[in-house]
Amino acid sequence: MRDTSQVDVADEPISRAEELVGELHRITTELQAVDLTQCSDAALVDVAAETERAIARLGFAGDRQIVEATERDLPRKTGHRSVIQFMTHRLRVAHPMRRRDQMSATATFPSLTGEPLPPQHPTLAEAFADGRVGSAHVHAVLDVLDQIPHAVDHDVKVAAERQMAEIAVDHTPADIAALGARLLALVDPDGTLADDTDRKRRRQLYVNRQRADGTAKMTANLTPELLARVTMLLAVWAKPGMNNPDDPESPCGSVEDADPEAVEAAAERDTRTPAQLNHDAFNALLKAVLDDGLLGKSHRGLPTQLIIKADLDDLVREAGFATTATGTLIPITDLIKLAADTQPWLAVFKDATAVPLYFGRGKRLATREQRLVSFARPDGESCSTPDCGIAAAHVEIHHAQLDWGLGGLTDITDLAPACPKHNRLVGDQPGQYTTRMVRDGPDEGRCAWRLNAEPGAPPNPERINRRPDIPRRFAEQLKQVRTDIH
Template sequence: MTVLIEISNSDVVPSTRASELVQELHRITTELQTVDLTQCSDAELVDVAADTERAIARLTFAGDRQIVEIADRDLPHKTGHRSITQFMTHRLRVADPMRRTKQRHATATHLSPTGEPLEPEHPALAEALADGKINTSHIRAVLDVLDQIPHAVDHDVKIAAERQMAEIAVDHTPADITALGARLLAHLDPDGTLADDTDRKRRRKLSVNRQRADGTAKMSADLTPELLARITMLLAVWAKPGMNNPDDPESPHGSIENADPEMVEAAAARDDRSDAQRNHDAFNALLKAVFEDGLLGKSHRGLPIQVIVKADLNDLVREAGFATTATGTLIPIPDLIDMAADAQPWLAVFKDATAVPLYFGRGKRLATREQRLVSFARPDGEVCSTPDCGIAAAHVEMHHAQLDWGLGGLTDITDLAPACPKHNRMVGDQPGQFTTRMVREGPDEGRCVWRLNAEPGAPPNPERVNRRPDIPRRFIEHLEQVRTEIHGPDEASGDQSRLQLRQIIDLRNASDAEATLASIMLAAAYPRV
């Protein structure tokens, strides 16, 4: 049966298949808006909600395809609009046409001047969006990362990076994409040529806008990695719930490390501020303390806040790459070396290539500072160990993962795992709570696994590990695949790949420990056959 639609000039024309599908989509959407959801089981309701979000993403891909066709036909000018952007804003009611345009250029199929379809600029992203595995926010975060790769980088490296980021986007949040993208950029550019110290210093700024009518003002800043590391550490100890609350006369002031735990707990229960408001109040309290204590302008005094950083030994030797702070900030190795001139170094050694640290036992319930440092130094120890949680190590507690302290568990580093306060309190034996244990063997040895307790009669949920993506390994795999697609498989060679040392190590004045370390590294790089 042919369906007829009415157009603006009152003429009647046969509808196309595209119009029929859109009308059917509206009919289904209307029904979906009013369908009885109480008939769904818990699992089915979750699947329905997830599939709805997936459909929204797929519709965005379809909409971008339609906008490409509109632009190719020059319909914006034919309908009295000065540009495709204005057409999208006023006729299509697109909320952010500029971002949508950037997404369309990256993921949509366009036509060449001869009418041939061109592959999307980022085909892996396009495929993920078309399938509904990612949405516009994921794409925006990925493009922000890819835009930072310099044009001088080889084409195959760019393709591999795009595939890597598309893979990350499927399983992670936009915030995670930004953080993991920074790690990918650090891997692509360990020597810091993407943004050297001169570029970072040139871009640094902090601006305070004029006051608004209500007396408030907006502040914006581009921070160097060094300042960012210090600020995030400050917020970790001054902006905790209950701390420095100007609306609570009994709120403790200063650092949480110096506050009475019972007072902090009571104040936190009364604290209804947002994270951003707590950050604001922490800065205000800090500046108030600076003025009251006469610290302003005196460089020999300061706050007892330490920046805790972990770095790979190979990066330190090369003086290249990036280190990670306990708040999740990436710091270029040269900057770290400058910051660490007066610091106290710690060495954490792990079993083989696992997360099993040196044994460090303790006969008390609370973990020591040393145990916390070792926990942070573990692979993925910079975040909470609960799957899909990205709370930084500066905000976690040490969880008795193998056996609760009250049940006879030991405060040994091999039985402890980082857990944010929320997840630490969700451990228990009731449905909806978590059961945890430490892995004792296999590739995940030394890690904490979490299992969500199932409802009575339901099958058990799987055990999960909060494993962060192995950026270097996966990138190399993507790059090898891209090069195989472009150049074909490499011929078999009997030569073994060797570590390329990018810096000459001067051992003439080395200590015994440094000479031994260099000997071990050289033996690993050039094994005897």
Template structure:
């Protein structure tokens, strides 16, 4: 693209934004009802056409690695954070299926779903239709011939121009049944491709939805687990005398008596069996001894106020919110040993140049302080981060000292550097983020220093409440009490005063 084309495209987008402002300010009162309805249809068609053009823009960003100009390390991060698209994975899947990608040899290939791409570009179908088409195409058995696959995509695109996404899904089911009426074409490749398990976000009650598509072997194994661990009376959290683990570990009489007291549904027993199995794996050492420098246990951060008042929500190192009552129940079952840093500790927190990797104690300190990746707007929980030498990179003489370290996820840890598209980390000296490291992009003039507050929303709300209602007679808690690896449960406990061990 030459300079003239570039300036023309920029001018066209500027003109579009002005036209949108004009349309938004326009009054439709003089229009007839038929005209108003027609305008709504034309508007929706224009939005769909813009979706298609937006896919092309995203592909251009990916091909040219232009996401680095926004400080992102991948097209996925650019779509999720810079564009703030609700379902970035689905949007990228649409780009890959509807746009002409480059082959390894450099030439452009035809879109995987050309008919769907054409209809979206014309505005006759929307993003929801596209997702249905791609979902159906992903479920077509690998053994189906290319010709029949192409016919299926063409049929789906045609149906999409007249059907709602829900009705299009039903049509897709019928197409799949027609392509493989007796299921003989489905093979191990299809089963392997379609296996999945997803854990949804926590809702307002801190509950999470687990959904899965299990392959036959995993289903058979899970059936065995449920038969033994989800039997009536087994692993009942509401019955302290309920046998734990497998039925074979308890006497028949104890199981029978527990079953008589068991009023749970089968679905609730399945849930409790899974919880007992996960607890057994964590407490039994099946997860090994370390994950990114931390023991593979349930690790939480709580304040003295939460412990004293038995109220509030605590955060685990993997990003889960736990009611304080559940956290204390876990703590009661663990053999905990707390090493409080406000008095003394045998754990070294300052290593200087003597070692490069952070110790477990240093990671506990960082967890209590940051709770997740320190890069602004990054939602990666602490358990999936690395320890970043935030004051100065290790290769440049940085020190492995607790006050010079900050957690960063892998992509953001590698994003730090001197290049214009990279980032610099610097300690914040004032405000609510004082003492933590912030991030700024290497721009000219320098970008502002930004801290990540996503993982500390509760703390900020408490600060706001305190500033509004007045002090509660306590100093804010920012430091840590670290545990000595009890089985299955660890606490990183903020305390008001810290004396670091040399």
């Protein structure tokens, strides 16, 4: 462990930290070669989970050691010009800048008098120290918290930190960014994060100079209104097999208006990337708009229009955000401007559950109306599968209580939104999902998913997509913070 090439340290006693690190390496060596076939299935799952937890805890321990080394001025003493250089070359830290941000948020630093100061984000630090979140989770949370303006009240910031730490424990780093965007809308319901003046000032679309091959790069900052329209348009035109300029038999226009067999055949020949799909769809869309003005009639049962749902309280306050069927958040102030040309619908739900009691505008429910009431539900803006964020514009309607082929009913209380991928994964085989509608309790009206395990293997728990719980849980966190403070 020690470098004895320049200094004779043979007479120095070995510290407990050195002993622990040496023991850690011995344990790690043994763990790398241990016979895993002796573990039962349940034991192996636990061993793997606890190993990942230990990795996260070691990250927290490593940060503490870097803080101590910095306090002792070891970067300079070892010949490095900065802490970052010391971390990069001496400690072999892969991403020193991000590691520094992680330490700043979760590590304990001494004050000028030597007393330890609490971490900047104590709840996140506690979860990190316990191994319930890893470095990637920490960075995802910090990216969200850094967007909270300084003008926000202290208690709101503390509640947001607690809420994001709670989210990090149960979600992937990729999910944290999406869920954090929803939290930011709650933290700043009046739009101080980006008011109308800022959005107008930032809006831009650049078509850069043509390259030698004739192509050009286009970059843009879109207002929420334009973003909502663009995402809806791409949802129905940028599908594999559609609007392919290299395939003369590729259907043009909206996928909902094309022959399904032709689309399927063209999709098998389609080798374009998602970005190329978007480009070709945008090109075809503009051509259709300019030539014929066509946008298609429907998409997965939803009308090809800007479909938005908003909370009545937010409309009354003229603050907060509404949600489109493509998952885009639109400020209420912008929604009010669009309301003059909208077709209003009313949905009424039982208490605070997702059980619809009434939906309509004076006509009998039909397929399209069922799609709209599914989106209107508190949990209807995305796929009901846990950790899935596919927006309502891209989902199918899943017979969650009982499959249609087994006699299930197409009643709205038995249906749940499911993206095509997860809808196809429902079945009774290992690796597939079993679903049911929750009939009572706080999750009444929501769809529970269970991943099927092999016979004799440890069963997996039922899970529910908790994305819609963020507003409620944040309100509870804020109330608790204010109680603690005041």
